[in-house]
Amino acid sequence: MRDSRLRRSGSAIALVTLAVLAGTPRDTAAQGQTPPRPDFLFGRPAGSIAFRASWVIARGGEECPDANPLRCHDVYRFVERELTIDRGDFNTAAFATDVGFALSSRADAVVGVDFSRASIASEYRDFVDNNRLPIEQTTSLKELNLTGSIRFALTPRGREVSRLAWVPGAVVPYVGGGGGMMWYEFRQVGDFVDALDVRPTGLAIFSDTFEGQGWTPSAHVLAGVDVKLYHRWYLTMDGRYVWAAGELGREFENFDPIDLTGIRFGVGINVLF
Numbered sequence: 001m002r003d004s005r006l007r008r009s010g011s012a013i014a015l016v017t018l019a020v021l022a023g024t025p026r027d028t029a030a031q032g033q034t035p036p037r038p039d040f041l042f043g044r045p046a047g048s049i050a051f052r053a054s055w056v057i058a059r060g061g062e063e064c065p066d067a068n069p070l071r072c073h074d075v076y077r078f079v080e081r082e083l084t085i086d087r088g089d090f091n092t093a094a095f096a097t098d099v100g101f102a103l104s105s106r107a108d109a110v111v112g113v114d115f116s117r118a119s120i121a122s123e124y125r126d127f128v129d130n131n132r133l134p135i136e137q138t139t140s141l142k143e144l145n146l147t148g149s150i151r152f153a154l155t156p157r158g159r160e161v162s163r164l165a166w167v168p169g170a171v172v173p174y175v176g177g178g179g180g181m182m183w184y185e186f187r188q189v190g191d192f193v194d195a196l197d198v199r200p201t202g203l204a205i206f207s208d209t210f211e212g213q214g215w216t217p218s219a220h221v222l223a224g225v226d227v228k229l230y231h232r233w234y235l236t237m238d239g240r241y242v243w244a245a246g247e248l249g250r251e252f253e254n255f256d257p258i259d260l261t262g263i264r265f266g267v268g269i270n271v272l273f
Contacts, residue, residue, distance in 0.1 A: 044158070044166050045272040047108070050098040050236055052268030056116050058090040058141075061259040075186065075248065075255045079139060083122040090141055092118035094264060106153040110176070114264075117142045127193050129205055137190025142183075143260060145218055145242065149178030168272065170228045177221040182244045185213040186258055212248030212258070219243045224266075232272040240264045 064072035072078070079085045096114030103109055118141045123134035151174050158168045188210045197204035224238025244260035 044105075044160070045102065045168075045232070047099065047101040048270050048272050050096075050100070050268055050270040052096045052098070052114075052236065052238075052266040054094040054096060054114065054116075054240075054264040054266035056092050056094050056118075056143075056262050056264050058092075058118070058262040059259055060087045060090050073254060073256045075252060075258055078255070079122075079188075082124060082126075083137070083139070084125055085120050085122045085139060089120045090118045092116050094143075094266075096266065096268075100151065103150075106157065108151045108153075110147075110149040110151050110178070112147045112149070113145065114147075115142075115144050124193060127203065129191075130202070135191045135193060135205060137188055137192065140185070140187045142185040142187075144183040145180055145244075146182070147178055147180035147218070147220065149176050149220070149222065151176035151222070168228060168232065172226045172234075173223075174225070175221075175223045177219075179217065179219045181215050182218040182242075182246070182260060183213070183215050184244075184246050184258070184260055185211065186248060186252075187211045187213075210251045212246075212252045214246050214249070216244055216246035216260070218260070226270055234270040234272070235267070236270040237267045238265075240266070 061074040061076035064074055064077055076087065076090070080087060094114050094116035096112055098110050098112035100108040100110040120139045121136070122139060123136045127135055129135055154173045154175065155171070156169055157172050158166050160166050191205055191207050194204040194206055220240050220242045222238055222240040224236060226234040226236050228234055241263055242261060245257045246260060247257050248255055
């Protein structure tokens with residue numbers, strides 16, 4: 001009789017134990033799940049790295065003050081007058097990378113590089129060849145800008161919640177400016193009309209490549225905003241105004257320096273580290 005009661009008591013204890021174990025939450029790591037990541041960093045970030053895509057709106061030179069177009073020496077006005085190229089054709093996409101290093105709670109030193117290339121297929125507006133076919137060429141403009149900037153956050157970039165924990169801000173607007181060196185290349189490849197070589201059949205047509213390139217100083221101002229996506233990842237959006245101009249060299253000796261000034265609107269990803 002006593003043995004029977006002991007067996008029943010043991011069975012009841014086992015059932016209670018199983019029920020308790022069944023009702024206890026299992027460890028998330030044991031289930032193969034990653035535990036939630038804390039929404040803070042261990043200390044203030046030392047810097048950031050950003051990857052941006054931009055749209056470049058080229059100023060494309062200035063209007064010639066002289067009413068006579070033949071006395072205008074701006075290369076943009078020349079190609080617009082002679083070829084089927086419009087001012088907006090030099091607007092193009094650019095790609096950039098910036099690396100920032102924290103100087104203070106709101107100021108960063110930023111080094112960056114961005115590259116753009118516009119390529120326009122065109123033909124003469126007023127001339128055709130002896131077979132009444134278009135006289136075609138391709139005009140391209142490449143820019144590689146190496147920059148250094150100081151960027152200042154207009155609101156706190158985060159807050160310290162303890163000696164070690166730092167919570168990044170959700171939205172951080174900023175302004176800045178700086179300078180750098182820009183490499184540029186203005187290039188034309190194709191068939192051209194020689195206005196000085198008049199033949200019985202008309203003006204002479206020749207194939208050639210004209211190229212002007214070099215390095216020139218640049219300056220810029222910028223304004224933008226970082227919007228937090230997750231943990232240390234931000235969506236970054238900015239606008240930049242860049243000033244630059246460069247000599248085209250002997251192959252364009254009768255032209256003024258090429259205007260490389262323009263506005264750049266960019267969007268990308270900024271990662272704190």
